[in-house]
Amino acid sequence: MNPIEVLELEIEAIINASSENIIVTDGSGVILRAVKNSEEMYGIPSADLVGKSVKELEKQKIFNPSVTLEVLEKKEPVRFMQQTGTGKVIMTQGIPLFDQDRKIIRVISFSHDMTEIEELKMQYEVLQHKMKRYEAEMQQLRNQQTLKDGVVIKSKHMQNVWDMVKRVANSDAAVVLEGESGTGKNVAARALHHGGSRRTGPLIEVNCGAIPPTLFESEMFGYEPGAFTGASTKGKPGLIELADKGTLFLDEVGELPMAIQVKLLKVLQEKKVTRMGGSKSRTVDFRVVAATNRDLESMVKQRMFRDDLYYRLNVVPITLPPLRERKEDILHFIAYFLEKFNVKYGTRKSFHVSAVDELIAYSWPGNVRELENLIERMVVTVDETLIKGKDLPAMQKTQKAKQRTDETVAMSTLQESLETVEKSWLIRAFRDCRSTYEMAEYLGMSQPTVVRRLKKYRINSKTI
Structure with a gap:
């Protein structure tokens, strides 16, 4: 194996071992190399990318926009956020390689998947927006004496x-x-x-x-x-x-x-x-x-x-x-009681948006009195200034468990009711019909099913 072939293998190994998504193009934007995991990011296998023009791929929204085209146009390194055809958001950087005449002969681009980070950023921004809205409403509440x-x-x-x-x-x-x-x-x-x-x-x-x-x-x-x-x-x-x-x-x-x-x-x-x-x-x-x-x-x-x-x-x-029928009032009660108990205990506690969301979602069987007592409890017992959702008692878990219990009881009651009706019809058919085949026709079910049901409910000539 000659030195050039060895160098080729080394370059290929480096590209594929990198955690970055690496693509190498020639001076006109035609892809020469692509890392093996490009399909996950771009939706196209590496082998299918090789030989394609990045200009065409940009038109197809595979790269949007193409960092390689930006490098070729500006003749300098370029870095920006890019969206791929698979919906991923990536941080991409293009670097030009020049020959002795300052002509671009290669463009190497490095891309890193930022989709998860961007989603977290968006969630954080939504959280921040919600927190500002809550704080604004609470402040408005204080100012307007609602x-x-x-x-x-x-x-x-x-x-x-x-x-x-x-x-x-x-x-x-x-x-x-x-x-x-x-x-x-x-x-x-x-x-x-x-x-x-x-x-x-x-x-x-x-x-x-x-x-x-x-x-x-x-x-x-x-x-x-x-x-x-x-x-x-x-x-x-x-x-x-x-x-x-x-x-x-x-x-x-x-x-x-x-x-x-x-x-x-x-x-x-x-x-x-x-x-x-x-x-x-x-x-x-x-x-x-x-x-x-x-x-x-x-x-x-x-x-x-x-x-x-x-x-x-x-x-x-x-x-x-009840408080569960006036959910829009809960935020205002939170502001009122929080200020009341901050003054009473000389604290400066506030609620994180995660806690506010849980308080609004809860059904409050004890109504306003329960909410007041809970807020006093949080102000007194939570060490941190910011009271978070994890600091609240497991209200929602208890509520969901109760809902599951209620649903189970309801289903059990329904099943019992259905069995009572079914048994009543079977008894009527047993009295009026001469055989299980006749009963099956009368009840609209198969003869084996009738036999199983009679056995289940112990319906026979001795019990009827």
């Missing part, structure tokens, strides 16, 4: 609710606030009070589910001195009395004992209250606002809630939507 007393009124659904709250605030009409736990019914009750003519009077909040039944009457209606063992010698006004000239807010009104419902109805009708152990009635002037996460109408039908009290309270029903 939140009032912890209530977001950004979504159309919530705007309609809040318009109703403002509309009835100035009236004395009884209001029932309905909605799941954590939707902000107590906040709406306060807005009804502070937005009305009774704002200078007291707002008395009564959690009907927190007072023991044995103490309910004395707490609600008050008592006279010596009304019962252990009673104060001075007596005590009840919560209804304390609401005079103001608002009585009955939270969790569905928990009211039936005996108290009767007495409360009388107070609402007459606007007079009589303390336990007394005979003198006192006139009280108050507005009643009730809240519940239960279906009062169903409770009325089940005789668990008095219908006359229900109709007395339910003059203006207002339903607060």
